[in-house]
Amino acid sequence: MARLYVLLFLVQIVLAVCALISCLSADEEKVRALPRMIWVLIILFFPLVGSIAWFLVGRERPAGTAGVTGTARPAAPARRPLAPDDDPEFLASLDERSHREDQERLRLWEEDLRRREGELRDRPEDRDRPEV
Secondary structure, eight states: OHHHHHHHHHHHHHHHHHHHHHHHHSOGGGBOSSOHHHHHHHHHHSHHHHHHHIIIIIBOOOTTSBOTTSOBOOOOOOOOOSSGGGOHHHHHHHHHHHHHHHHHHHHHHHHHHHHHHHHHHHSOOSTTSOOO
8 A cells, every 4th residue: 555655656746847847848928827937836835736737727738739628729820930040031131231241341442452553553663773
C-alpha cells in the first residue's frame, strides 16, 4: 500500500512540474482565464488540482484540436515575426538604406577623385626641376 502512495505522489509531482513548465513557457496570449502568475501559484499550492485545471482551462489548445464541445477552435491570427531577420519589411528597409548609403559613398568618392585630379593638373610639372 505504501508503494502505491509513493507512486501517486511521484505522478502528482511530475504532473505539477509539467504544468509549471507548460505555464511558464506558454505565450502570454495563449494563457486563458487567469494571469500567468496566478496559474503558477495555483499549480504550486494545489499541485494535483492546479495542474489538471491548467491543462483543461488555463492554456489555449492548438488550432484544429477538438474542445469540450467537440468543435474546432479558429486559428489564431498571424503574428509579426519576432526576429528582425524574419521580417520582410525590415529587410526591405535595410536594402533601401544600404542602397542610399552606397550611392552617397560613391558620390563622395567621385568628388574626392575629381578634387585630386584637379590638384594634379594644377601642380607644376616635376619634369622642369633639375635632378639632384
